[in-house]
Amino acid sequence: MRRLPELNRLLYFLAVAETLSFREAASRLNVAQPALSRAVQQLETELGFKLLERTTRRVRLTPAGAVLAKEADEALQQLRRSVRSAAQAAAGKAGEIVVGYSAQAANGPMPTIVLAFRKAVPDAQVGLYSLSSDEQAAAFDSGRIDLGFMLSAAVKEPLRHIVVARERFVVLVARHHPLGKRTSLRLRELANVPFVMGTPKRWLTFRSLINNVCLKAGFLPKVAEEADDVPLLLQLISLGRGITLYGSAVAPSLPADIVAIPVREADAAFDVSLAWLGRSETPLIREFIAVARSSARNKVRGQHQVPSSTAPA
Numbered sequence: 001m002r003r004l005p006e007l008n009r010l011l012y013f014l015a016v017a018e019t020l021s022f023r024e025a026a027s028r029l030n031v032a033q034p035a036l037s038r039a040v041q042q043l044e045t046e047l048g049f050k051l052l053e054r055t056t057r058r059v060r061l062t063p064a065g066a067v068l069a070k071e072a073d074e075a076l077q078q079l080r081r082s083v084r085s086a087a088q089a090a091a092g093k094a095g096e097i098v099v100g101y102s103a104q105a106a107n108g109p110m111p112t113i114v115l116a117f118r119k120a121v122p123d124a125q126v127g128l129y130s131l132s133s134d135e136q137a138a139a140f141d142s143g144r145i146d147l148g149f150m151l152s153a154a155v156k157e158p159l160r161h162i163v164v165a166r167e168r169f170v171v172l173v174a175r176h177h178p179l180g181k182r183t184s185l186r187l188r189e190l191a192n193v194p195f196v197m198g199t200p201k202r203w204l205t206f207r208s209l210i211n212n213v214c215l216k217a218g219f220l221p222k223v224a225e226e227a228d229d230v231p232l233l234l235q236l237i238s239l240g241r242g243i244t245l246y247g248s249a250v251a252p253s254l255p256a257d258i259v260a261i262p263v264r265e266a267d268a269a270f271d272v273s274l275a276w277l278g279r280s281e282t283p284l285i286r287e288f289i290a291v292a293r294s295s296a297r298n299k300v301r302g303q304h305q306v307p308s309s310t311a312p313a
């Protein structure tokens with residue numbers, strides 16, 4: 001090929017490749033089905049090979065079509081990231097950044113850092129999206145977020161990060177629970193107590209952190225109930241369906257009928273990081289990182305030492 005195919009034809013093909021249905025793809029793109037079919041046929045003619053196998057009952061990708069669908073989608077994601085980065089560079093400090101945050105990060109330093117950034121760069125817009133630590137990895141790949149507050153244990157290459165908080169585990173338990181009057185607990189005392197945990201789909205990394213600290217105490221949690229989000233998790237605890245381990249920063253925002261009991265083990269803790277893609281840094285992103293670094297240093301001076309790293313995890 002001497003030139004690249006038209007972008008619209010690629011977009012039409014990708015919609016069909018994702019849905020494996022011309023009808024569904026046409027509805028999603030809000031175009032007529034015959035026009036969509038013609039565009040894909042023109043793309044095949046332009047490329048010189050078949051992308052789809054069509055019958056009256058189904059649509060399937062050819063081996064070549066599967067390769068193009070995967071790699072073209074990755075290229076379009078990179079193009080979206082490039083456009084966002086260019087827009088931020090053009091806007092200087094008047095652009096927009098999109099920040100993801102996990103449930104475990106929401107009660108920590110994130111609100112303070114965001115407010116400090118807005119004060120330092122008043123012309124910038126900050127979009128905040130609740131995403132689990134594991135969901136943020138995919139959001140970085142697709143260019144949907146620029147930075148993310150996430151569990152440090154979930155940070156993987158090519159992400160870079162700085163640790164912005166270390167949180168001690170606490171036991172969340174209903175006040176009326178037999179453990180509700182305790183002022184502290186050892187983890188081994190929870191060996192036979194039912195747990196309420198986040199679902200593996202969204203809480204995989206945090207569940208692994210809980211499992212690891214419990215294994216050090218000689219047991220694995222007995223999971224009685226699972227919840228997809230924090231409100232349901234707290235509701236199940238309030239109803240006495242079980243207890244859970246969570247970060248200590250959540251304590252001030254707990255409902256009145258749930259208490260946070262400190263864990264005695266000194267190493268029962270986890271880190272929260274601010275992560276970003278090094279290749280996608282813009283002046284606005286670097287400004288946000290600088291604010292986060294300053295906030296983390298101030299916390300170290302005022303409370304306890306917070307480890308930090310800028311190397312990929």
